[in-house]
Amino acid sequence: MKTNIPLDQKKTPSPKIHILGTRGVPAKHGGFETFAEKLSLYLANKGWDVSVYCQEDAHGKISEDEWNGVRRVHVPVLRPGAAGTVIFDWKSTCHALSEDGIFLTLGYNTAIFNVLQRIKGQTNIINMDGIEWRRDKWGAIAKTWFWLNERAGCWIGNHLVADHPQIKAHLATRVKENKITMIPYGGDEITEADASLLIPYGIEAGKYSVIIARPEPENSFLEMVRAFSRSPRNHKLVVLGNFAPESNLFHREVMDAASAEVVFPGAIYESAVVQALRFYSRFYLHGHRVGGTNPSLVEAMGAGCAVIAHDNHFNRWVAGPDAAYFKDESACTALFDRLLEDDQTVVRMKEASRARFYERFTWDQILREYEALLTQWYPTK
Template identity: 35%
Template sequence: MKIAILGTRGIPNHYGGFEQFAEFFSEYLVNKGHEVYVYGSHDHPYQEKSFNGVNLLHKYDPEYRFGTFGQFIYDYNCITDSRQRNFDIILQLGYTSNSVWFFLLPKKKSIIITNMDGLEWKRSKYIRPVRQFLKFAERLAALSSHYLVADSLGIQSYLKKKYGKESTYIAYGAHPFDTPDESILSQYGLAKYGYNMVMARFEPENNIDMVLQGVVQSGTNAPILVVGNNTKNKYGIKLTEKYKPYPNIRFLGGVYNLQNLNNLRYFSNIYFHGHSVGGTNPSLLEAMASQALIAAHNNDFNKGVLKKNAYYFKNTQEVSSLIKSLKKEDNIPMVKDNYNIIVKEFNWDKINEDYLQLFEQCLEKRFEFC
């Protein structure tokens, strides 16, 4: 098959979950003998024309000039280019800024499969008119794609109820991590189980502020690592300034070295997961795979994945209480249960196989759209 992946900023990953998936999945497809193209921003740090056998197509992305509006131009550039290449399958990751160009997709030549991501219109960073647009964009993507992918059972149920559309449930994946190297901690001046951690994009609904307020309220001197690019948006800069007086709150920025990141998660005391919107969150699965002790925001998305294998919080006071009472060493069975769930249900081999199987089925039924 000749396959394109749209909707990311490109590979190798220097940004987030969809980029990580695109990297792993495209390499998997190439190893299975398929011809794969991944679209990426013109200013991606990696400027070669291929990566581990995957063809890279860099298209002009003016987000750095125009902010969010620039994403629409970038998606337009990717979609119009895809019209010229006779792809068998185009996999779109997300819909936020590409759905408005649905009428330009080469639907007669290519099968369009869209991963619908989470409920973007619920994100609190968006003002009301933007939320209304995102609902509209979600509808366009749901109704104009040939096939849909839902990365959580909750999203699958929502798509069926809201749009009457069937979707294929395929979760995100993670690589089980079982080769810890304690010496990596010396690079960060840390001790085993002597620090906590929170990792997320700097958006209000990820509750980084709630976690950090809990740290301050607890009175603990133990370091907490804040992993995420805190210099690229106003909210990140605001929180960095707010917590500058507290030396135990350490903003590391983005950490893309997976070996370092896995070890930081593994040797942390508590890994806080504050996400409150969306489906199966990539960073949550990766924390489970890294054998971290997880304290998660109390919502149905997180509980659907973690079930009884985590502690939950819904306010600053509960974060403070967890910091003062939890020790990873006392909760190893919970940690191991999460790890085993990754091995059995969320490992990348299974996820990649599920996607490839869907592609093969869609190709067999090329003109039988759902």
């Protein structure tokens, strides 16, 4: 016998979201993975049915498991590097065609694949990341690929997310401005850290400054290291990054330019160590010249770092007017000469970083904005 259930007692199915474009969760690699982890856990806790596509260095078939209430779709890929990423994106997109709900693609590097979702009628929000084709490290073929995929992402995505007002302005030259929502990255607030984690690196709290970035020319490594090394500082500069001077000419040039007060500990992935390096530094140096809201800069502000950054409209919007800025090596040298002895200004800079962080970059703000956007665009059929 069929029982009629009152409408107000029928259970509404959970909204479904599928996150593509990152290596997966939990985060192990960078800003997009950290964001995917934060957003997936947040939405799962809010009652969403969340799936995240995860790249696996393996062979075999696509498999699934659950992690903290999040469905993980494991996509095996044996090819390393950029080729492996392209294969992963292709396999993920093809698998997603059989799913329903809403889709969030992080990055546009293989946006041409998303045309399959548009043909299928799926709703796909694309976070357009930075202006990848402008980066110095890419050759002509790679730049052309990224330029074409940026265009494809603008046209194919149902809606776009820009992580910075200048990225939104750039995308608005391709599509109508009302197709773009600006939501930056978030960061964790760090109010304490374990100072003993500094000991293996031979540094003391407040007596060093730090650079945390990929060692690429566009990130101003050479200018910052040369500026610091021009004279004795009675201070150390800790330069994190995966340096390979034997095979990379630029890496060798940076290391050759360094004074004895510059420390190269390599790449460090333990979050507690990285947090301690930020928290106890005198300055966090940020040399990025291309991109939108950089996750590492936001994390430094969340740790209350005094910021010295390359002077461009991307960094100025994020770090605010009270950070210190340099245009070239000479200007960076002048900042070291002045600020390494100016404790009062450093205190003001640290306070300003925290104030700007609370104003715009807490995870609570960012994740609420994403949920509101996803809810607005959630398919009704």
